[in-house]
Amino acid sequence: MTANTPFIEALRRIEVPGWLASERGAALDRFLATGMPSARLEDWKHTSLAALERRVWHSSTSVAGEAVCPDIASYPGHALVFQNGQLHCHGIYLANQIAGTLLDLANTQAVHQYLGQVADDTALANLNLALWQDGAHVYVPAGDHITLPIFTLFGAAEAEAMLYPRTLAVLEHGAEAILVEHFLGQTGQPYWQNAVTEIVLEDGAHLTHLKVIEEGAAATHTSLTAVRLGRDSEYRALHIGLDGALARHEIRVHMAGPGATTRIDAFDLADGHRHADLHLRINHRAPSGTSRVTYRGLAKGRGRAVFDGHVVVDRAAPKIDARQSCRGLLLSPQAEIDAMPRLEIYADDVKCGHGASIGNLDREALFYLQSRGIDLALARQLLMQGFANEALGLLDHTHLRNWLMPRLIAAMARRTLMEPTP
Amino acid sequence: MDNLELQRHLDTEYRWGFVTDIEQDTLPMGLDEDVVRLISAKKGEPAFMLDWRLKAYRHWLTMTEPTWSSVRYPAIDYQTLHYYSAPKTRDSGPKSLAEVDPELLRTYEKLGIPLAERGALAGVAVDAVFDSVSVATTFKDKLEQLGILFCPFSEAVIKYPELVQQYLGSVVPYTDNFFASLNSAVFSDGSFVYVPKGVRCPMELSTYFRINARNTGQFERTLIIADEGGYVSYLEGCTAPTRDENQLHAAVVELVALQDARIKYSTVQNWYPGDAEGRGGIYNFVTKRGDCRGERAHISWTQVETGSAITWKYPSCILRGDHSVGEFYSVALTNHHQQADTGTKMIHIGRDTRSTIVSKGIAAGYGSNAYRGLVKVLATAEGARNHTQCDSLLMSPTSAAHTFPYIEVRNPGAIVEHEATTSRIGEDQLFYLQSRGLDEEEAVNLIVNGFCKEVFKELPMEFAVEAQKLLAVSLEGAVG
Numbered sequence: 054m055t056a057n058t059p060f061i062e063a064l065r066r067i068e069v070p071g072w073l074a075s076e077r078g079a080a081l082d083r084f085l086a087t088g089m090p091s092a093r094l095e096d097w098k099h100t101s102l103a104a105l106e107r108r109v110w111h112s113s114t115s116v117a118g119e120a121v122c123p124d125i126a127s128y129p130g131h132a133l134v135f136q137n138g139q140l141h142c143h144g145i146y147l148a149n150q151i152a153g154t155l156l157d158l159a160n161t162q163a164v165h166q167y168l169g170q171v172a173d174d175t176a177l178a179n180l181n182l183a184l185w186q187d188g189a190h191v192y193v194p195a196g197d198h199i200t201l202p203i204f205t206l207f208g209a210a211e212a213e214a215m216l217y218p219r220t221l222a223v224l225e226h227g228a229e230a231i232l233v234e235h236f237l238g239q240t241g242q243p244y245w246q247n248a249v250t251e252i253v254l255e256d257g258a259h260l261t262h263l264k265v266i267e268e269g270a271a272a273t274h275t276s277l278t279a280v281r282l283g284r285d286s287e288y289r290a291l292h293i294g295l296d297g298a299l300a301r302h303e304i305r306v307h308m309a310g311p312g313a314t315t316r317i318d319a320f321d322l323a324d325g326h327r328h329a330d331l332h333l334r335i336n337h338r339a340p341s342g343t344s345r346v347t348y349r350g351l352a353k354g355r356g357r358a359v360f361d362g363h364v365v366v367d368r369a370a371p372k373i374d375a376r377q378s379c380r381g382l383l384l385s386p387q388a389e390i391d392a393m394p395r396l397e398i399y400a401d402d403v404k405c406g407h408g409a410s411i412g413n414l415d416r417e418a419l420f421y422l423q424s425r426g427i428d429l430a431l432a433r434q435l436l437m438q439g440f441a442n443e444a445l446g447l448l449d450h451t452h453l454r455n456w457l458m459p460r461l462i463a464a465m466a467r468r469t470l471m472e473p474t475p
Numbered sequence: 476m477d478n479l480e481l482q483r484h485l486d487t488e489y490r491w492g493f494v495t496d497i498e499q500d501t502l503p504m505g506l507d508e509d510v511v512r513l514i515s516a517k518k519g520e521p522a523f524m525l526d527w528r529l530k531a532y533r534h535w536l537t538m539t540e541p542t543w544s545s546v547r548y549p550a551i552d553y554q555t556l557h558y559y560s561a562p563k564t565r566d567s568g569p570k571s572l573a574e575v576d577p578e579l580l581r582t583y584e585k586l587g588i589p590l591a592e593r594g595a596l597a598g599v600a601v602d603a604v605f606d607s608v609s610v611a612t613t614f615k616d617k618l619e620q621l622g623i624l625f626c627p628f629s630e631a632v633i634k635y636p637e638l639v640q641q642y643l644g645s646v647v648p649y650t651d652n653f654f655a656s657l658n659s660a661v662f663s664d665g666s667f668v669y670v671p672k673g674v675r676c677p678m679e680l681s682t683y684f685r686i687n688a689r690n691t692g693q694f695e696r697t698l699i700i701a702d703e704g705g706y707v708s709y710l711e712g713c714t715a716p717t718r719d720e721n722q723l724h725a726a727v728v729e730l731v732a733l734q735d736a737r738i739k740y741s742t743v744q745n746w747y748p749g750d751a752e753g754r755g756g757i758y759n760f761v762t763k764r765g766d767c768r769g770e771r772a773h774i775s776w777t778q779v780e781t782g783s784a785i786t787w788k789y790p791s792c793i794l795r796g797d798h799s800v801g802e803f804y805s806v807a808l809t810n811h812h813q814q815a816d817t818g819t820k821m822i823h824i825g826r827d828t829r830s831t832i833v834s835k836g837i838a839a840g841y842g843s844n845a846y847r848g849l850v851k852v853l854a855t856a857e858g859a860r861n862h863t864q865c866d867s868l869l870m871s872p873t874s875a876a877h878t879f880p881y882i883e884v885r886n887p888g889a890i891v892e893h894e895a896t897t898s899r900i901g902e903d904q905l906f907y908l909q910s911r912g913l914d915e916e917e918a919v920n921l922i923v924n925g926f927c928k929e930v931f932k933e934l935p936m937e938f939a940v941e942a943q944k945l946l947a948v949s950l951e952g953a954v955g
Binding site for chain 2: 381384386389392393396397401402407408410411412
């Protein structure tokens with residue numbers, strides 16, 4: 054299965070970093086055994102990584118000098134900044150200043166217990182485990198509530214670089230926090246970020262997790278967010294995909310404790326030639342769990358939005374309430390939206406459902422707005438924003454909202470190829 | 476729910492389980508080119524058919540059995556199957572009902588198939604398939620007057636070779652998939668229907684499939700063509716005798732609807748599902764596809780699947796003609812250890828094409844029931860419209876119900892909607908009905924019938940009654 058592409062050849066010669074060497078070596082072997090996920094795999098049917106293998110990527114060597122640390126002050130919370138995969142600078146971050154800790158993952162010995170334990174055994178997660186250099190460790194002790202958002206920024210400015218950001222968040226019993234991961238491209242050259250985020254929520258813990266993907270225009274972003282939920286814990290995620298040539302984000306939620314709740318809201322913008330793929334897998338493994346998914350995908354230009362929402366209910370997990378809503382807005386004849394809202398149910402005492410619809414802007418709504426004196430272009434803009442807003446219900450944090458909205462609106466207003474002119 | 480009464484119902488044996496004892500003309504086990512040649516020769520087929528079969532066989536050799544579905548079964552050894560089996564006939568076959576083997580007629584009687592006069596009363600023309608060769612066909616004259624061709628496939632190959640050559644494999648090519656290729660190489664018989672321009676077939680055409688001979692793969696091939704403005708409603712129903720060994724059934728059905736034509740294809744499938752422990756039962760791997768070739772063509776699939784150990788079928792519509800319509804209505808029930816992976820594909824190619832999908836899955840016992848469907852709107856399908864609804868009803872903690880819809884849209888003028896729900900049969904509903912004096916069985920039947928109503932109402936009268944009865948029998952005592 055593994056073709057001898059230059060990419061694979063280079064990996065065979067690579068030396069894994071010394072720390073955690075045996076785990077890393079084993080992960081690399083697993084990756085080499087399976088190779089890159091091919092389009093023949095059902096899970097990768099709609100997204101091809103073939104282009105990645107044709108390039109020779111190099112590991113990032115250093116924090117690129119010319120890239121300046123982004124304006125940390127504009128981030129309304131604690132911040133940790135990684136540049137080209139390595140810790141670069143930080144804002145108001147220091148273990149002692151906040152109740153929990155936000156640490157440089159590479160310098161934390163306490164992570165052995167969890168690192169690599171939550172993420173699934175996927176090819177790309179194995180590749181990350183083998184090669185990651187730096188990352189963030191968010192640790193919130195039992196009962197602590199951190200109200201200020203914790204930001205991790207993963208900037209990329211190095212052409213042809215292969216980057217492996219890694220995040221581990223552990224919230225102990227009853228802890229609460231807000232984690233914002235921001236992937237930001239600072240170059241129009243191709244690079245590849247292959248990220249893994251592992252999240253452990255112990256009993257009664259609450260995490261709000263915002264992930265914003267704004268990679269460079271020629272960049273590839275692949276990532277896995279793996280979450281393990283304890284009893285009565287709650288995971289609330291908001292995925293916002295705005296930029297990057299190809300982005301594939303997988304969220305895998307293991308509802309291991311009874312009474313756990315997951316809510317995932319997502320908005321993907323696929324404009325220009327952008328390919329935006331979001332794969333969810335919510336695995337109900339314990340009774341009385343609740344999950345809610347709201348997906349909104351907007352495709353214009355030659356963009357393609359792919360959504361796969363897979364809910365699995367194990368035999369040992371009765372009293373599950375799982376809902377999914379998926380809507381796609383298709384605005385151009387060259388764009389495409391693919392949706393797969395899947396249910397796989399092995400227990401009988403469940404209430405599961407999903408709804409999916411794909412279509413264009415509502416003509417009547419456009420007409421109504423125009424009859425009120427709003428021109429067509431603005432009317433379209435308003436309806437598109439309204440559509441995106443349906444996925445932003447979780448964003449009740451004012452500062453976060455103020456931080457995110459300008460980015461979202463700017464991306465939405467971006468002029469793209471083939472936009473139909475009214 | 477552990478009383479004996481329910482257990483008795485739960486263990487209801489397959490009602491139509493009996494083996495007819497008549498002489499069979501069976502080829503030895505195994506499959507190679509000689510077997511394909513022999514099948515073709517036995518049927519006295521023209522050269523083009525043999526060529527086609529051989530091409531299919533050679534292609535099949537290059538293929539591997541698919542594994543992507545949710546069904547699980549032990550590997551099939553294709554060399555241990557018999558590929559041809561026909562009831563032995565005196566001379567060149569029966570000329571009338573009187574000549575048909577009386578044993579055979581009694582079998583049909585037990586199954587309640589309306590032949591001859593009974594057929595006339597029921598208004599049904601039957602092309603009965605006993606294992607592999609069609610033995611009796613009625614109402615031919617009446618249909619012939621209208622120019623409608625309705626005959627066994629083997630007869631059509633000889634009598635109407637140009638029609639067969641034109642349409643065979645044009646919807647499901649011999650390269651389509653593993654089981655369709657196998658079918659193309661070794662298919663024994665089936666039905667052929669041609670409805671000429673502007674003719675409305677005045678009666679429901681129907682065929683009964685039976686699987687009888689031990690270890691005989693049944694490879695039916697059906698081809699229905701409705702020429703411009705034609706209309707035909709075709710009914711397919713099946714029962715099969717009880718036995719322990721699994722039997723393979725890989726049928727292919729091709730429908731072609733030209734401009735303004737309409738084809739309605741209804742199936743009630745009640746093959747032997749295996750016993751309560753999951754031993755035996757039919758493997759039903761079917762390829763069914765309809766092609767709306769002309770403008771305003773209309774193809775409608777309705778199926779009630781209660782039998783077979785494994786059902787694996789996706790009756791599909793290619794909506795090529797502008798304004799063409801595709802419909803799929805399905806009830807699939809799995810009890811004991813039955814597995815079903817069924818659904819449809821709606822491929823929207825023409826402008827303003829419409830499709831409707833209604834799928835109802837019921838899983839009881841250890842049954843596993845999956846809906847798998849694709850709605851694909853190509854860039855050319857301006858104004859395409861699809862609505863899909865798939866609901867699953869779970870009736871035991873060991874049953875499983877899955878929904879795997881694929882939606883791919885490339886036209887901004889299209890509207891595609893999909894809804895799915897999965898839930899247990901409502902305890903409060905059961906309680907309410909019981910408090911009104913219905914016993915639990917009746918209450919379950921009422922709820923299930925209500926759940927399936929949208930599909931049943933699409934069935935022709937004859938089938939609707941049978942389908943409700945089948946469902947009730949298959950489900951008795953399954954709740955709890």
